[in-house]
Amino acid sequence: MNKKYIYSVFLGLLLATPLKAQQALFNSNQVSSPVINDDNTVTFNIYAPKASKVEVTGDFLASQKVQTPFGLQDVPGVAELKEGKGGIWSLTTGKLGPELYSYSFKVNDMPMLDPANVYINRDVASTMNIFIVSERKGDQGDLYRVNEVPHGNVAKVWYDSPTLKMKRRMTVYTPAGYEKGRNYPVLYLLHGAGGDEDAWTTLGRAAQILDNLIASGKAKPMIVVMPNGNMDCQAAPGEWSRGMYTPSFMASVDFKSKPVATMDESFPDIIKYIESNYKVAKGQMNRAVCGLSMGGGHTFAISKRYPKEFGYIGLFSAGLSIGRNAVKESFYDQLKKDKKVQGQLASLFAAHPKLYWIGIGKTDFLYQQNADLRKFLDEKGYKYTYMETEGGHIWRNWRVYLTTFAQKIFK
């Protein structure tokens, strides 16, 4: 087609386009946002005529202490935008370090997304816009970017779980070159409460992290399997027959149908599907499992239930519990009392996993549980690797933990 014709079709398309999209193209109210400036300051712009207050909140701002019904808590900071010409409100941040950031606006106290930014992540029931800042090749922002490197494929795959008596959906990353390769090791990567099989590829940037680490030779080519850890869900919200429900932290409680098995009980269904349908290297030293928060708890449970199956185990801000008195008793006390779990952990460490990795943020509300686990492991002389970071129970940490863990496995 020649160029003139292309433009005539273009005009026609415009006419056939919803008013909102037309405004986006022609209306002088249309703004660019966020604008990442050359000095890595970031400018937010929003057209908000008649507004009396416009704010932005996000993890690029220092968190603040706020009194809540549960005590003094860290919450993301809030900054006010200033009104300029034509109803456009703006704010330019200070220089931001390399990172993937999330934000949303509040206009007259009404929370809303940035209408100029189509890049959106969902975290449980919240939607947030995202942007990435990077200073140089190889920094954490660059690791989260889609770079000009070979890319792995990402598939949403339905598998059969006879244990849970349902078909279930998971996300499978196969590395660049998989079509011609063979015998790939497998990382099982688990999400937290409120998450699902989409979480690690959206909030977690797992495909970008793996693409970039593998391309630079820092991680081995591997398959990454991201199942759904909510035992009475088949899939992410909107992706199974329950319809377009509002997500919540407690997918496995909300539906009031008691799951017929736990994550660790049903985990062999996942391994069986992967090892039957992908070009997989089998055996302990070709399998890794890790997860965040609830998924860290799942990792703890799975690795001790199948002590000879995983060569690499990663607990990211893990939610840990084994006993019936979990709320009253410290995790250390639970471990000291539970002979069955002690036996399982003894078997696990007797099988000499190459890596038992624990990562947590200094202000994470699960810090003490993980300190309790370390105390127990230390007493038993079980070897583990520990990483402590700033901050709390946040994706920024989990992306760093995946980046770190992925470089340590299958080597």
Add this chain to the structure above:
Amino acid sequence: MNKKYIYSVFLGLLLATPLKAQQALFNSNQVSSPVINDDNTVTFNIYAPKASKVEVTGDFLASQKVQTPFGLQDVPGVAELKEGKGGIWSLTTGKLGPELYSYSFKVNDMPMLDPANVYINRDVASTMNIFIVSERKGDQGDLYRVNEVPHGNVAKVWYDSPTLKMKRRMTVYTPAGYEKGRNYPVLYLLHGAGGDEDAWTTLGRAAQILDNLIASGKAKPMIVVMPNGNMDCQAAPGEWSRGMYTPSFMASVDFKSKPVATMDESFPDIIKYIESNYKVAKGQMNRAVCGLSMGGGHTFAISKRYPKEFGYIGLFSAGLSIGRNAVKESFYDQLKKDKKVQGQLASLFAAHPKLYWIGIGKTDFLYQQNADLRKFLDEKGYKYTYMETEGGHIWRNWRVYLTTFAQKIFK
């Protein structure tokens, strides 16, 4: 984990959660929206304190004629919400027919998404919330739902295009049972200007349509390949190394890099990848190609360039052009003058494709081009099937065309 512990972790997670998500869980300002009522009316709710006007726009409203710089045009209707208690504005629609609907709000003239609805589609640079209404099993709304039927897998796949000198991303749907099956026919399903390899699985609900049609025996199990039709893009916005740019209708013009080949020239790269890496039945009668708008133009070009390769050809609201005087000359006049294209079409119809299908809406701005094509085909005695629907150049029509076309192929 016991239930008490689960709730204690839940509370902890809450504390570690961004303020916005906390509000979503505890704040009395939190509303449900949209609520699909038992009688298939739909109630929109939004917390908009201090607003003086709240409107909703979307394709569930009758379109209205509006004077634009290009003349009188159809645009989606707008309805006002009414303020109730506590800053919550609401509107209940009349009874809606079975369909997937898109909408967004305007608060004090500022366009925004529904903060209570996490289900979002992107159409070029616009984001819109969606909901589905269905009256009974098998209606068009039900066809767009994820039902309790076997599901196909959807993969984002990188392939090599030597013709375009780049790696490119496409979406591949493999039907339920693919792991154990063999010899699947392939439908190549092409998007329009402003779209990309994500469009048919998001706006087009292609995976749901195919899952549901295959489960009910109305369509044959098939692989559906949805490539990217923008010749100087590797992938959808945000999914390749150009970064998080603002999408536009003219991906292939914006980047100012002249594509080295056209869609039809480079199409064999796609077929080669699919037929090398999937369990595919080869040959003309196992290949179908169809597309909407620009993708309908691509379908026209591909099918005549490779006259013996496709048994089923579908033009959905096709953008048609062959000549250098496309803007001045009718498509009929172009066809009548162009001996090369006449020869290609003669070869195509001499190969006896089982189906040459044309669908368009009565008010589509490309109606005349398609009438011109039909006039030419009629004169030549080339057989085709024609479907004319209400409405214009809209996804509602393209989903219906895919539903119709998919039931007619590989039979």
